[in-house]
Amino acid sequence: MVLNVIGYDNGDGKLTFRKDTNEICFQPPSDPLLARKMEALQRITKKLGGILFMSRYRSTSVHLLAGCCASSDASSGVCNSNGQVFDTLNSTTVYPGLYVCDGSLIPCSVGINPCLTIATAAEHVSKHLLQDALDYKSKDVDFVRGKPVEKKSLVRSWKSEISRGSAVLFKETMRGHVGGLPCAAYLKLKLNVRTTSEKTIGDFRESNPILQGKVSGHVMCSAIEMDKLYVIDGEVDLCHVDIKTPYTQYMHYRLLLAASSGSRYILEGKKVMNPFLFGLDAWKDSTTLHVVLRKISQHTSEEVMISLKGKLHISMIELLKSLFSMSGSGKRKFLHILLQSLFRTYISQVPRASQKGFTPLDPYQKNYPRSTLHEIRTEDGIIISCQQWKCNQGPQRQEEGNKPFPVLLINGYATESYCLPTESNDLVRSLLHQGHETWLLQTRLLGTNSSINMTVEASGMFDIPAAIDKISELHGESVKIHVAHCIGGLSIHIALMGGYVFYKRIASLSCTNSSMFFKITAWSKFKLWLPLIPVRHLSISMAIFGKDKSLPLFEALKASSRQKLLKSIARAMPRYERCTYDECEVLSGIFGNAFWHQNVSHKVHHWMNKEYLPRLNMGAFSHLQKICNAGFIVDTKGRNTYLIHPERMGLPTLYISGGRTLLVTPQTSFLANKYMKLHQPGFRHKRMVIDGFGHSDLLIGEDSSKKVFPHILSHIALAEKQNTAAFTSSERECQKDALSWVDDPYQDEGGFWGCASSFINAYS
Numbered sequence: 185m186v187l188n189v190i191g192y193d194n195g196d197g198k199l200t201f202r203k204d205t206n207e208i209c210f211q212p213p214s215d216p217l218l219a220r221k222m223e224a225l226q227r228i229t230k231k232l233g234g235i236l237f238m239s240r241y242r243s244t245s246v247h248l249l250a251g252c253c254a255s256s257d258a259s260s261g262v263c264n265s266n267g268q269v270f271d272t273l274n275s276t277t278v279y280p281g282l283y284v285c286d287g288s289l290i291p292c293s294v295g296i297n298p299c300l301t302i303a304t305a306a307e308h309v310s311k312h313l314l315q316d317a318l319d320y321k322s323k324d325v326d327f328v329r330g331k332p333v334e335k336k337s338l339v340r341s342w343k344s345e346i347s348r349g350s351a352v353l354f355k356e357t358m359r360g361h362v363g364g365l366p367c368a369a370y371l372k373l374k375l376n377v378r379t380t381s382e383k384t385i386g387d388f389r390e391s392n393p394i395l396q397g398k399v400s401g402h403v404m405c406s407a408i409e410m411d412k413l414y415v416i417d418g419e420v421d422l423c424h425v426d427i428k429t430p431y432t433q434y435m436h437y438r439l440l441l442a443a444s445s446g447s448r449y450i451l452e453g454k455k456v457m458n459p460f461l462f463g464l465d466a467w468k469d470s471t472t473l474h475v476v477l478r479k480i481s482q483h484t485s486e487e488v489m490i491s492l493k494g495k496l497h498i499s500m501i502e503l504l505k506s507l508f509s510m511s512g513s514g515k516r517k518f519l520h521i522l523l524q525s526l527f528r529t530y531i532s533q534v535p536r537a538s539q540k541g542f543t544p545l546d547p548y549q550k551n552y553p554r555s556t557l558h559e560i561r562t563e564d565g566i567i568i569s570c571q572q573w574k575c576n577q578g579p580q581r582q583e584e585g586n587k588p589f590p591v592l593l594i595n596g597y598a599t600e601s602y603c604l605p606t607e608s609n610d611l612v613r614s615l616l617h618q619g620h621e622t623w624l625l626q627t628r629l630l631g632t633n634s635s636i637n638m639t640v641e642a643s644g645m646f647d648i649p650a651a652i653d654k655i656s657e658l659h660g661e662s663v664k665i666h667v668a669h670c671i672g673g674l675s676i677h678i679a680l681m682g683g684y685v686f687y688k689r690i691a692s693l694s695c696t697n698s699s700m701f702f703k704i705t706a707w708s709k710f711k712l713w714l715p716l717i718p719v720r721h722l723s724i725s726m727a728i729f730g731k732d733k734s735l736p737l738f739e740a741l742k743a744s745s746r747q748k749l750l751k752s753i754a755r756a757m758p759r760y761e762r763c764t765y766d767e768c769e770v771l772s773g774i775f776g777n778a779f780w781h782q783n784v785s786h787k788v789h790h791w792m793n794k795e796y797l798p799r800l801n802m803g804a805f806s807h808l809q810k811i812c813n814a815g816f817i818v819d820t821k822g823r824n825t826y827l828i829h830p831e832r833m834g835l836p837t838l839y840i841s842g843g844r845t846l847l848v849t850p851q852t853s854f855l856a857n858k859y860m861k862l863h864q865p866g867f868r869h870k871r872m873v874i875d876g877f878g879h880s881d882l883l884i885g886e887d888s889s890k891k892v893f894p895h896i897l898s899h900i901a902l903a904e905k906q907n908t909a910a911f912t913s914s915e916r917e918c919q920k921d922a923l924s925w926v927d928d929p930y931q932d933e934g935g936f937w938g939c940a941s942s943f944i945n946a947y948s
C-alpha cells in the first residue's frame with residue numbers, strides 16, 4: 185500500500201545541472217512537518233499490521249511548481265508578478281515580450297491540487313500580455329525583426345515604479361457600518377504609483393499623480409463573510425475632480441475584494457469635501473467615506489448580487505496613527521500637496537476647472553413636440569400662460585371611452601422645469617408617451633409681473649382654477665385632470681384645501697418635495713433670517729430693492745445698481761455646492777442649492793443658466809417665509825386656514841421626496857402621507873423617497889426619467905384604474921397600519937447643521 189501526504193514544504197529544493205558530468209541533481213526541499221508526518225504514518229501502519237518503508241525521494245510532486253519563480257525583484261526570482269522575465273543586466277527592467285506563464289512561476293507548493301491555481305496564474309499573465317502586445321502595436325514596433333524597443337514602458341511591477349518615483353506608503357483604518365452591519369477596513373495605501381483608472385478628458389481633471397495610488401490590505405465585515413476580504417486590486421485618488429462641481433474635492437477609493445469562500449466584492453468609497461461655510465464640515469467630510477459594497481457574480485463583474493450602502497469613519501487616533509505610519513521618500517512632498525489641495529478646497533476656494541467654456545453641440549428642441557400656448561386671464565386680472573401638448577402618438581389606450589385624462593403640470597419657483605428641450609426625455613414627453621394630453625402652467629410667480637398680488641396663495645386662488653377651467657372648456661365640464669407638481673405644490677394644496685378647486689375635478693395628485701406641509705432644512709431656515717430675502721417690509725433687502733421685486737439673473741440683462749448690489753450679496757452667501765455659472769451662484773445664494781450638480785447634465789445646467797429663467801420674482805418671499813416658519817400652508821397673514829379642511833382632499837395622492845436632502849426635507853412628504861392616510865383612508869396614498877436626489881434634480885436630473893417619472897406615471901395609471909373602484913376592506917386595513925409609524929426612516933441631517941437645526945427650530 186502506498187501512503188501519500190499532501191502538504192507544504194519550505195520551497196527550498198534545488199535542481200542543478202552539472203556540465204562536466206552531464207548529470208541532473210535534485211536536492212529535495214526541507215520539510216518542517218516531516219517528523220509529524222512520519223509519526224502519523226507509523227501509527228497507520230501499526231494499525232494495519234504492516235511495516236513502513238520510506239521512499240528515497242521523500243518530496244515528490246505530480247504537478248511541478250516553481251523553477252522560474254515570480255518575485256518582487258530580480259534578486260529572488262526570474263519574473264515579476266505579471267510573468268515578465270527580469271533583465272539580467274538592468275534589474276529594474278524586463279525583457280520585452282518574454283513571459284513565464286505556467287506552474288513554474290508559482291514559487292512553492294500550494295498545499296492542494298494546483299491545477300486551478302496554475303490556470304489562474306496563466307490567465308493573469310495573459311491579461312497583461314495582451315495589453316503589452318497592444319502597446320507594441322501602438323508604438324509601431326517591428327515584432328518580427330526584433331528591433332530594440334523602449335523597455336521602460338513594459339515594466340509593470342510595483343517595485344520598479346516605486347524606485348522611479350517617490351512613493352508614499354501609509355496605513356489607514358476605518359470603521360463604520362455597511363447596510364447596517366459593522367464593517368472595518370484595514371488598508372495600506374501606496375501613493376504616486378501608476379494606476380490604471382481611465383483618464384478624464386483634457387484639463388477637466390486636475391489631480392496630482394502624487395495623490396493617486398494603489399491600495400492593499402483587507403476589509404472585515406463578519407456579518408457578510410466570516411473571513412477577511414482581501415484587497416486584490418485597489419485604487420485611490422485623493423483629489424478627484426468632477427467638472428460638474430469644480431469647487432468640490434472628492435477622494436475616491438475602488439477596491440476589488442476576494443473572500444476565502446470564493447466570493448468577489450467591489451467596495452467603492454467616496455469622500456465629498458464641499459467648501460461649505462469655510463469648511464465647518466471639513467473634519468466630518470474628510471474622515472467619512474461613503475461606501476457602496478457590492479457582491480458580484482463570479483462569472484461576470486456586471487451582475488450585482490448584493491448592494492449595500494454605508495459609511496466608514498477614521499477616528500482622530502487612527503488618523504494620527506496613519507500620519508506616524510507614513511513612510512517613503514516622497515512623504516513631505518505628499519503632505520505638502522495634500523494640504524495645499526485641502527486649503528484650495530476650503531479656504532482659497534479656487535475652482536479646479538471651469539464650466540464656462542461649455543457650449544452645447546446639438547441644437548435644442550430637436551424632436552420636441554409642438555405645443556400651443558394659451559394666455560389666460562385670471563379672476564384678479566393677471567395674464568398667465570399655459571402650454572398645451574396634444575397627444576397624437578401614445579400607446580393603444582386611445583379607444584373611445586378609455587382615453588387617459590389630461591395632466592396639468594404646475595411649475596415651481598425657479599430651478600425646476602417639466603419641459604427640458606435639451607434632454608432626450610422629460611416629464612412632458614413621458615406623459616405624452618403614455619397617451620396623456622399635457623398642460624404646463626407657468627404661474628404668476630414665474631412671470632415678470634411685479635404686481636402686488638404675487639403670493640403663493642394668489643397663485644393657488646386664481647391661477648390654478650383658471651388653468652383647470654381652460655382645460656375643462658376644451659374637454660367638457662366632466663373631465664377629470666391629474667395634477668403633478670413641484671415646489672409650488674403649495675399652490676395646488678391652497679387651491680384644493682381653500683376650496684378654490686373642487687377636489688372631484690381632479691383625478692389624482694403627485695407632488696415632488698412639497699405638500700400641504702413644508703419642512704425646510706435648518707440652513708434654509710437660517711437663510712430666512714438673513715437680510716437678503718425680502719420678507720418683511722422693513723427689511724434691509726426691501727430697502728435695497730425698492731419697488732421692482734424681480735431680479736434679472738442673466739449676465740446680459742441690465743440690472744440697476746440696487747439689483748447689482750443684491751446679486752453680489754447673493755454670490756457671497758455660503759452654500760453646499762458651488763459652480764462657475766453666475767446665474768447659478770446668485771440663485772443658490774438666495775435659495776440655497778436646489779439640485780445636486782452631479783445629478784444634472786451639462787446641457788440642462790447650461791440651458792437653465794443661460795436660457796430658461798431670465799428674471800427671478802422675489803415678491804412671493806414674504807408669504808413663503810410664513811409658510812416655512814409654520815411648516816405648513818398658511819394664508820398671507822400667517823393663519824392656519826387650510827389644514828383644517830382635510831375633507832376637501834378626497835383624491836389619491838403621491839408625495840415624492842429626494843433622499844439626499846436639499847432645501848426641503850423628506851419630512852414634508854412623510855407628514856403629508858400620514859395626513860392623507862388619516863383623513864382620506866378611502867383613497868390610495870403613497871410616499872416615495874428617492875435615493876441620491878436633492879430637490880429640483882428630481883425633475884431635471886439626468887436619471888429622472890428612469891428613477892422618478894415611473895412613480896408618477898404608475899400613480900396616474902393606478903388612479904385611473906381605481907377611479908371608480910372603491911378600496912376593499914383589507915386594503916383599508918393596510919392603510920391604517922401605516923399610521924403606526926412613529927419616526928420617518930429617511931430623516932437624516934448630520935454635521936454642523938444637524939446640531940444647529942434644533943437650535944434654529946427652537947427660535948423660529
Ligand SMILES: [Zn+2]
Pocket residue numbers: 762763764765768769781789
Ligand atoms: Zn450650477
